[in-house]
Amino acid sequence: MGMINVNKLTKDYGHGRGIYDVTFEVGKGETLGFLGPNGAGKSTTIRHLMGFSKPQSGNADINGMDCRKMHSEILRNVGYLPGEVAMPDGLNGQQFIRMMKEMRCCGKNDRSAELMERFQLDPCADIKRMSIGEKRKLAVVTAFMSDPEILLLDEPTSGLDPLMQEVFIDFIRDEKSKGKTILLSSHIFSEVEALCDRIAIIKDGKLISTVDAAEVKHGLKNEFTVAFRTASDFDRFMASGIATEWSDRRSGKCTVCVPDEDTNSFLKALSGCRIKSLDEHSVSLEEYFMHFYKSSKKFAVGGVSYA
Template sequence: MPIIDVEHLTKDYGHGRGVFDVSISVNKGECYGFLGPNGAGKTTTIRHLMGFSKPQKGKTSILGKDSWRFAASLQNSIGYLPGEIALPSDITGTQFLKMMERMRGIRNDAYCKMLLERFELDPNIHTKEMSLGVKRKLAVVTAFMHDPDILILDEPTSGLDPIMQQTFIDYIVSEKERGKTIFLSSHIFHEVDATCDRIAIIKDGRVVSEFIAKDLKEHSNRIYRVTFGDEESYYKFVSLPYQFASKNPKKNRARVHVDDSQINQFISDITSLNVIDFHEFSFTLESYFMQFYKEDKVFEGVKR
């Protein structure tokens, strides 16, 4: 049974806003990346998982329990980090952490101290005086302080500086090694690429691709852009039996898919032609993601 399960979730806010027939699942000990830009439907999905909103269709569940019906009891098992941080204004970070301890009925001073040191947070500051980055670090410590087995993280490093972003990534990797189940929503490619085992791409409220992160990294299909010094060379090349991503006769330029098994033949074919420029495009999470947000879909070959 999946630890986190979303089945045909639909919430239509009108004018194309919301989520539509979203189905995803996260297994125990897995870090699942939910990748998309702002407004794609990531936060709406998470709000349903946390029991803050009721589905119009479908359902969401955690540990086999309906997220809406059992929201209060489930939240004790979850470390939740919201995308937007709202803190009481006339309170110190220390007071806020103590308040959260009382609400959860837990106390783990040693673990909380470790988190404060790891994220370099001085909690003895009033929240109204905190910068966005400090507020985010306080929210991170609050989400993790009870050492939950399930982490639901919405744009977790938003507002953190690059050093703290890397500290956060390292922490998530260590938590995954401890067997935690993690659902991570983000639009930061490096963050998702460094932490996630499986990834879903969401666009306009719909999941448009889901894949195993390792498969994408090991993908053998590459794209090369080749520019020729004359029309004759260009037309000879585009007549060859390759899969072309694009052709530009005005510039005598073409982009071509080449599998690793074809590379020797490809080099042999272009060596005899008048090539004036040659460039390889690496196949990355970002390049794959961008095909869903550009009209000119250059990259293909990964199962959707």
């Protein structure tokens, strides 16, 4: 049993829109990245976890609380950052924070002052005059001020400037180190790479696969382009048995894909040759997942299969 359990959750909005049989879990202390193209079903799933929507079938629970039946406990105990922040226009930041404190029963766990400083939020401004980023920061402060153990973050850094995105990622790293359980939907691969232990991929409302982040990173290939000093250096390398993706004797160049486990033999083969230049091009998590975004085909993890 995970800390967060989603079990065959289905909400069909018609015309192929919605989520279908979505099943996954997030273990205690784990950060699960939730990736998928626009309209894939990430926010719908997260809203069900918050108990805001009633599923047609299936269920979800958080820390043993049924998300639908114990909606108010979920609201009090889970740090939720919605994809789209909607706030009452008639209040200023401080009034909104006070209102949320009463709802969340912060008590002695009140971290609002620390969070306002960390995210450089001026709480005195009227909400209706706040920029999107400022509203976002206000949402961050209210979501985390009661120090919740479980965080549901729906595209948490959208609307934040690059410096604030960094502040946010550092903040989530700290939360992780305290053993918090986190579900994070995102389109930002660097964020996913920096924070997530596992990644669940959703497309067209269906969970396609769940992969281990370290395994994906390990399976990514490193590509090197080598320019040799002379034709004989080129020939020596080609005779070493290292497979090349591309080679051209005339220019004395070749391109080699090196899985992590073959790095030593690649370096050994190179050490016998004189080299003009060596350029590395690592396949990033972004390129890896772009493949998924573009095609609906499944792809291998670890062995890295690209269409």
